[in-house]
Amino acid sequence: MGATIQCPDCGAANSARAASCRLCGDPLNATAAAQPGMQQKMLRRTDFVSAARANSRATTRLVLLLLFIGGLMGYVLGWNLEIFLGETAWELDTIWFPSAWGAWGATLMIAASLLWTLIAMKQGDRIVLRITGARQVDRDDEPILHNVVEEMAIAAGIPKPQVYVIETEALNAFATGLTLRRSAIGVTRGLLDTLNRDELQGVVGHEVGHIVNLDMRYATAVSTLVGLIALVADTAWRVVYVSGRGGGRVRTSGSGRGGGGGAAVALLILFLVAALAPVFAKLVQMAVSRQREFLADATSVRLTRNPHGLMSALGKLSQQAAPFPGANRATQHLFIVNPFKHFPEKASRLMATHPPLEARIRRLSNLGGE
Amino acid sequence: MELKLGQIIVIGLIVLLVGYVISAYNRLVQLRNQVRNGWRQIDVQLKRRHDLIPNLVESVQGYMSHERETLRQVVEARARAVETEGKGPEEANPAEQLLTGALGRLFALMENYPDLKANQSVANLMEELASTENRIAFSRQHYNDSVMAKNTAVESFPSNIVARLFGFRHATYFEIDTQERAAPQVSLR
Known part of the structure; x- marks a missing residue:
């Protein structure tokens, strides 16, 4: 890191590794975008299938x-x-x-x-929608979000999830649904305002990943086990x-x-x-939650074939300041980043529902993001 | 009559074997349907693309009166692509490729008309088209992912025995030449 390049479109300074401008979203590396061969080579190195299996x-x-x-x-x-x-x-x-x-x-x-x-x-997958005050939005209100969700559903080969928006400045997203047929994805207003299309696609890909990997079932199973x-x-x-x-x-x-x-x-x-x-069980629960986050990240890359979008989205999410009002301990594992606060890599690592963002970005870069 | 231990083991093995064959067969059927459905999904998205183009041409005509030739090419390419709807990939592919090229030229030209980009309904159409290009790409990707899953099941041991027994064959990947791989650049900003 350290080196920056200027966006040819809007002049914003970007990391030399960024694939698209953080402000306007235009591709920065013109040669990479112009050569289909480059992308092919990247994909061959991208071993997301075995990453998903290991997870x-x-x-x-x-x-x-x-x-x-x-x-x-x-x-x-x-x-x-x-x-x-x-x-x-x-x-x-x-x-x-x-x-x-x-x-x-x-x-x-x-x-x-x-x-x-x-x-x-049999129940309980809809709780997050009520707790967070998420509102179902029409196609006409949020056409881009609807399009991105549908694109990712097509890439995953599942029916299109319902689309929800949470009216808050905080940057976050969640998915819920115990079956592939009946699922929902919600994003915050702040996320819609901040991310460009590629980044939004990475985030929605992560949420669709939670749905296709049936993470709500895992989470439900694990939390009942821990409760018992x-x-x-x-x-x-x-x-x-x-x-x-x-x-x-x-x-x-x-x-x-x-x-x-x-x-x-x-x-x-x-x-x-x-x-x-109970302590040990709680630790295992948190470890499961973190595994599923890594898996959803890998699934997002499998669907979008583009790790850069999610990487730069996670970068933005790590810098957010706005707190998330509707989150509680019961729903935190459903979000793309921990809604409470930004966990530093060392502190409370074992009790966190999410891996540190730095580690997630690092793993994504191992999936061919350079 | 009492069963000997050996007989119990043999019966157990047969039950296991039959159970495996049933589950492998069902999995192969599921994969085959996934491949077929993935194929139809590509057609659905191509149809969506064809349906959007008249609207786009209608909206930009007024602004782009100097680009009649390009617009005509797009309309013609669309007409040819519509004819191949439902005729399978071998026939549809060249027409779709032609359409992709014509659309790419149109999008490039639209960059020269700032008024166009400021027009909300054109911007909406462009988002729909950009999304459609993505959907086509993603449905092809999903189709190929399904083909890979099916072929892996057909090839790997021991499910390959079940596959041969019931005549499950390899599915063919969707492949396009490099020309079409450079999808039209749709800039929204």
């Missing part, structure tokens, strides 16, 4: 990890309940045998996860509390079979799991 694999692993955490919690909880309430007498040397209650706990937990996810899938883990962790805390403090009470109430040393070890493990699992 999907990463997400699948993370979802399986969450199911594993849930199952583990179910097991440990069932195991502890068996020790404190069951019929078997447990001592330190017998406590490690596989617990039947634990197996039941794990099975129940996984079954509940799947069931709850299925229920959540948090709920069970709460229950586990109660068990820890009751048996740690009122262990004597359990015994005096007649079922006093919670053998001494063994029970203490089991309780300690339950304590650890209840404390760590």
Whole structure:
């Protein structure tokens, strides 16, 4: 970076790497635009197909990890309940045998996860539209936005999503929809005013990417899993509390079979799991969210065959100052950039729903954007 | 009669095999339909382009009275392209290429008429045309992506066995020579 070139059209200074002017959107590199061969060469280097595959694999692993955490919690909880309430007498040397209650706990937990996810899938994709105050716009009001959305839908081979606009200065965009047939894309007024057509296309391509990659399903599945883990962790805390403090009470109430040393070890493990699992699950959820952002970026490039538009759009988004009024923790993962604030690369990296913009731009440039 | 372990394994394998053949067959059907639909989508967008051109010519005629020849070429090229509608790519391609060239010349000339660019209805038409050019390109791109997915399934093991069994063939890519690849530059600003 550092070197700048002047736009031949409007005279604005641009980064030497920019493909089109940041003000007027005209292509800067006349030779590159004029030679179709150049573009072909760029595309051959652009390995978005395997990028998408690697991302999907990463997400699948993370979802399986969450199911594993849930199952583990179910097991440990069932195991502890068996020790404190069951019929078997447990001592330190017998406590490690596989617990039947634990197996039941794990099975129940996984079954509940799947069931709850299925229920959540039936609804809830429209919440973001209400929360953000998005308004559906007609073709006549926003012809360019409608055209860009339809172009990207054609490139992805999906029905055209509904088009929404949020009246705010902030620069952001979101997508929602649990099925390909019923989806919606929303952009802010500030975004429409700031970006040129290529950049808008990159952003809409990213949102269409979320739709074709079925990210709303992933997000719904993951957040129900995380919610369930948090709920069970709460229950586990109660068990820890009751048996740690009122262990004597359990015994005096007649079922006093919670053998001494063994029970203490089991309780300690339950304590650890209840404390760590929700935090860990939350971290995994954020990691899934970040993976899906990278994947949507790669999909955008697959659809537009032009990484420069999205790159320069993300560059503009990273410099915005206007806060986004309609965002909350429940919907933040749906937006193209985190609606709360600009996360610096180092700070709160693990708890962020979005990868740092610098990293996203860097990955896009690896997809042939130079 | 009791089944031996070997028999259970054999039956299990057969069930797995049949299950795989069914799923591979369904996937191939889905890919084939995607390719066919992608092909029709290109036609839809070309039709859209043909429908827009009379409006454009109508709107710019008044401003561009000196460019009769170019306008005539556009109208003629459109008429030839309309004739090839629905006749398949081999016939449609040369006509579409001719139209692309004529449109490109018209767009280049329009740059010389600032009044034209200031006219809102012309600007709207230009956006529609620019979008249509994009849609044609994107529908071809999607078609080729679908062809690639289908061909990969037809070629790769073991789905290639199922493909041969049921006669799924390679789909052909949409290819154009370099001339048309230089799409007309539509400047909106």
